[in-house]
Amino acid sequence: MISRIIGKLLRGRRAGDRYLLWNELPPSPGEVVLRLASPAFEDGMLIPARYAGKGVGENVSPAFSWSGVPDHAVELVMVMEDPDAPLRHPFVHLIASIPAPIPSGLSEGELSAKAVPPGVTFGLSTFRKPGYSGPRALVAHGLHRYLFQLYALGQPSGLPSGAKRAELVTALTGKIVARGRLCGYFERT
Template structure:
């Protein structure tokens, strides 16, 4: 009960959407011409529990689809953040670089690592998995504080005019430095998750 009281008191405390990669100066000039969607949830609606984090759901990364990537793109980068945490910065739930710019989707489970990794039929999918919050690699599904209210999970896709060359485990800070001035286009989708 005390945890829920603390969570309710912290409801107004949020990192803020303007602290996400989407609003970083490195990407601000890029047009929003990529349509990013998921067959698992509608933009602005609830994310199913299957995609929630360890101890809450199955911690499986949702399927993602996109269109509108410029033909001259050299690489795609995906960043997933929760801007509603009661912390100074959003929590990074996933960082993926090296996505083939000719691809149009990532299947369910594509960015999982370890026991929650899901095998998928398309063996041609190549990408480099980065490091999110708390030094976690791969996808970390929604797991907001119970009673803190709804949290937004911002899936952000950036098309670049050059290859970043970032290796496994790259952090969001390194990614943002690498893409600065090289973003051709971007798109985002937001899912909502809340724990009572």
């Protein structure tokens, strides 16, 4: 009951797109577009409840596939942000670094901190936890967008395990050779 009231009171408050990593890292000349997809949901569609966060869903990461990664890419960085959270900055749900050899995707659950694929390094979410934290917006706050952003790098990022969102701009600037994103929606009524 209290969470529903808080969600309604904060309904007009949103972090907005300004501070999304996507917008803080403008494209460089020569950058190519990656295609990022998931069999769990299409771009612009609802994310199934199975992938929602702890206490709402099963908090399992969706499977992902991508194409268009340049041959000279040495690392991928995936970031999931919610720009509709009632905070000053988007809520970070995932920071993951995937080194070469670069796969063509990840299976369901592979972005969980409990089942880390070889070589994958996790930064910390806004919850200060490594790995995937699924959608878990405030009850009655309205529909939220969840942006999965994938960056292919021509040089290693140097991101350490436990890196925070604030470190990403510096770590990725000048190294991005391709990028793509996938947007899903989720709402708690």
